[in-house]
Amino acid sequence: MKRSSLYCILTDVHLWVPVVVLVLGITLLMMLR
Amino acid sequence: MSDATAPAPVRSIIRSGISLHKLGVFCGLSAAVWLGSAEAPTKLVTVGFSPFILSMGMVMGAFVARWTAPTLLKGTGFVFSDLRQKPHLIVWALLAGMLWAVANTLTIFGVRNVGLAIAFPLWNTNSLVGLFWGCLLFKELRGSRTKDWGKVIGGAAAIVFGAAVLAVATAQQNAGTPGRAAIGIIAALGAGVLLGTMYIPYRKAYISGMNPLSFVTIFTFGELGTVSLLTAINLGGVSPLVAELHRARPMLFWPFVGGFCWVIGDLFQQYAAKYIGIGRGIPLSNTNQLWGLAWGALVFGEFLGLTTGGRLLILAGSSIMIAGAVSISMAEPAPSEMEHWHAAMHRECDRYGMDTANVAAVVAGNDPLADHKLQRRWWEVVIMLAAAGIFVWLAVGTRAQHISVSLPWMVVLIAGTIIPLGLCGTLLWRRTRFS
Numbered sequence: 379m380k381r382s383s384l385y386c387i388l389t390d391v392h393l394w395v396p397v398v399v400l401v402l403g404i405t406l407l408m409m410l411r
Numbered sequence: 412m413s414d415a416t417a418p419a420p421v422r423s424i425i426r427s428g429i430s431l432h433k434l435g436v437f438c439g440l441s442a443a444v445w446l447g448s449a450e451a452p453t454k455l456v457t458v459g460f461s462p463f464i465l466s467m468g469m470v471m472g473a474f475v476a477r478w479t480a481p482t483l484l485k486g487t488g489f490v491f492s493d494l495r496q497k498p499h500l501i502v503w504a505l506l507a508g509m510l511w512a513v514a515n516t517l518t519i520f521g522v523r524n525v526g527l528a529i530a531f532p533l534w535n536t537n538s539l540v541g542l543f544w545g546c547l548l549f550k551e552l553r554g555s556r557t558k559d560w561g562k563v564i565g566g567a568a569a570i571v572f573g574a575a576v577l578a579v580a581t582a583q584q585n586a587g588t589p590g591r592a593a594i595g596i597i598a599a600l601g602a603g604v605l606l607g608t609m610y611i612p613y614r615k616a617y618i619s620g621m622n623p624l625s626f627v628t629i630f631t632f633g634e635l636g637t638v639s640l641l642t643a644i645n646l647g648g649v650s651p652l653v654a655e656l657h658r659a660r661p662m663l664f665w666p667f668v669g670g671f672c673w674v675i676g677d678l679f680q681q682y683a684a685k686y687i688g689i690g691r692g693i694p695l696s697n698t699n700q701l702w703g704l705a706w707g708a709l710v711f712g713e714f715l716g717l718t719t720g721g722r723l724l725i726l727a728g729s730s731i732m733i734a735g736a737v738s739i740s741m742a743e744p745a746p747s748e749m750e751h752w753h754a755a756m757h758r759e760c761d762r763y764g765m766d767t768a769n770v771a772a773v774v775a776g777n778d779p780l781a782d783h784k785l786q787r788r789w790w791e792v793v794i795m796l797a798a799a800g801i802f803v804w805l806a807v808g809t810r811a812q813h814i815s816v817s818l819p820w821m822v823v824l825i826a827g828t829i830i831p832l833g834l835c836g837t838l839l840w841r842r843t844r845f846s
Contacts, residue, residue, distance in 0.1 A: 392615050396506050399608040403513040408602045
């Protein structure tokens with residue numbers, strides 16, 4: 379069965395690594411303010 | 412521009428003899444020149460403005476500049492067509508812009524709390540972070556010879572170490588605010604991790620056959636949106652942000668010029684990431700510190716009072732950095748490593764249903780569409796004129812800054828900035844048609 383693009387994006391480790399780092403970065407920024 | 416009437420066979424388009432490795436190295440070094448020069452206009456701004464506003468001015472300048480000269484290279488039609496073929500990559504381009512914006516704000520905290528000397532080498536470790544992700548996620552350096560591992564990792568480490576030496580030397584002139592050191596160190600390290608992680612979307616886009624101009628287009632939207640939000644939060648709302656921008660109007664031209672240089676530098680960095688990977692390309696473009704230093708020392712006379720020890724440190728740091736860049740330049744990937752690069756590309760094609768032969772051709776700099784005559788739209792002229800008009804409008808209202816500069820050195824460095832643009836731009840055009 380062909381999977382949708384959205385499914386492929388959401389299950390891609392290449393997405394989650396930068397997303398997690400971005401969230402951590404924003405959290406750090408908010409803590410430092 | 413040639414006027415081909417039919418698509419050329421994918422593998423027959425070899426336009427010039429230069430290898431992609433050499434082309435990528437030239438792009439990385441040209442990126443360093445332009446990214447380093449991007450710092451110069453901001454030096455023309457004297458005291459009294461928030462660093463957030465300076466940063467925001469530069470990002471706004473980068474956003475506007477993207478619609479000037481780069482629009483000439485490939486029209487909007489090409490960019491939209493490229494984005495339509497790989498719509499999933501829009502997420503990554505936005506994400507990269509957001510990562511840059513947060514990282515850049517963190518660097519401001521780093522410099523404020525521990526000074527440039529400590530902060531700069533800490534966030535310069537981004538090339539090592541990028542190297543790690545390139546190896547882990549995109550199979551860079553896998554299957555390469557031991558001596559190539561040594562050249563790349565040793566070269567990247569030398570560039571970071573050289574940056575540390577230069578930062579210590581220049582700190583004699585640029586002391587930071589003492590105290591709150593831990594916060595500054597954490598912020599600078601955080602910036603390094605974010606910037607290094609930003610290269611994941613870069614590499615992702617290029618092993619999927621995306622054009623750097625398309626990527627940068629979306630990138631600037633993510634960057635501007637996030638920087639606007641962060642600056643508004645830091646200044647206490649939208650109204651204070653608008654008021655600060657209005658107050659900064661007489662000097663806003665300079666960060667805009669910095670943004671223009673940044674866009675050109677970033678485009679070269681993108682091509683370097685495409686053709687030699689992030690493990691090799693990013694350390695090379697991180698030698699931009701040398702160019703920033705050259706502007707500071709030669710044009711603005713920042714180090715006139717420097718001691719002999721300080722001068723020797725600068726010489727040592729620059730030499731180490733240059734040695735690192737030379738080491739990486741000589742580490743051309745072996746065929747065994749290229750097999751791993753191709754495996755990473757196949758993963759993307761399988762996952763997102765892209766045409767492998769077409770993507771392979773684009774990745775190799777042989778975009779089958781590159782020789783087709785680009786269909787230009789009337790609105791591209793309007794966009795370019797509007798973008799150029801903003802620069803002219805800002806230039807007209809700019810207040811003269813009372814900073815002494817060395818005009819002969821300024822001419823030399825401007826020439827040294829434009830020559831790589833011409834040379835590398837020509838090489839890119841001849842070999843890849845900017846694909």
